[in-house]
Amino acid sequence: MPKHIASGLKYLATIELKKKGLTQQKIAEELGIDRSTVSHYLNGRNLSWNSIAVARTMTELCPKDFLILTKVLVKDAKKAQKIISTCQNKDFEAEVLDSCIGCGLCVDLCLMEAISLESLKANVDSVGCCGCLLCQEGCPTNSIKILEVNNDREY
Numbered sequence: 001m002p003k004h005i006a007s008g009l010k011y012l013a014t015i016e017l018k019k020k021g022l023t024q025q026k027i028a029e030e031l032g033i034d035r036s037t038v039s040h041y042l043n044g045r046n047l048s049w050n051s052i053a054v055a056r057t058m059t060e061l062c063p064k065d066f067l068i069l070t071k072v073l074v075k076d077a078k079k080a081q082k083i084i085s086t087c088q089n090k091d092f093e094a095e096v097l098d099s100c101i102g103c104g105l106c107v108d109l110c111l112m113e114a115i116s117l118e119s120l121k122a123n124v125d126s127v128g129c130c131g132c133l134l135c136q137e138g139c140p141t142n143s144i145k146i147l148e149v150n151n152d153r154e155y
């Protein structure tokens with residue numbers, strides 16, 4: 001069953017990338033799967049519709065749960081990152097306060113690899129951020145604030 005749900009997640013990402021106009025070959029490269037698998041997904045073959053329904057429900061969970069479940073099911077960090085950034089339909093931005101001491105803990109905590117240290121201060125790539133809040137919750141000096149862009153809601 002976990003393998004089928006992982007396929008459901010890849011199916012959802014395939015559909016989203018197709019909507020953006022990517023070719024089957026490009027979708028295959030983006031998701032790290034065979035082009036023939038992409039073709040099967042787009043033609044509705046070899047699919048468990050229950051698994052797709054479960055996968056769709058996962059995309060509606062809070063970002064942290066969606067991230068962690070996807071990482072566990074897909075078992076490949078880069079593929080999981082791509083699925084999450086493709087299927088996550090919210091945008092986030094981060095504010096790093098001057099109290100940041102450059103310890104790098106948030107860099108290690110970020111499963112999306114969206115944080116780097118620049119001049120001993122955390123720098124967040126908002127394109128890669130999925131809003132999981134692991135960095136905000138783990139920062140020892142409370143120096144990261146993650147905001148959902150569309151409604152300015154602070155978690």
Ligand code: SF4
Pocket residue numbers: 096099100101102103104105106107121122138139140141142143144
């Ligand atoms: S965990 Fe906090 S203090 Fe440490 S680098 Fe990240 S933002 Fe700065």
Ligand code: SF4
Pocket residue numbers: 094109110111112113114115124128129130131132133134135136146
């Ligand atoms: S909220 Fe923080 S830990 Fe989560 S993806 Fe965004 S930058 Fe990374």
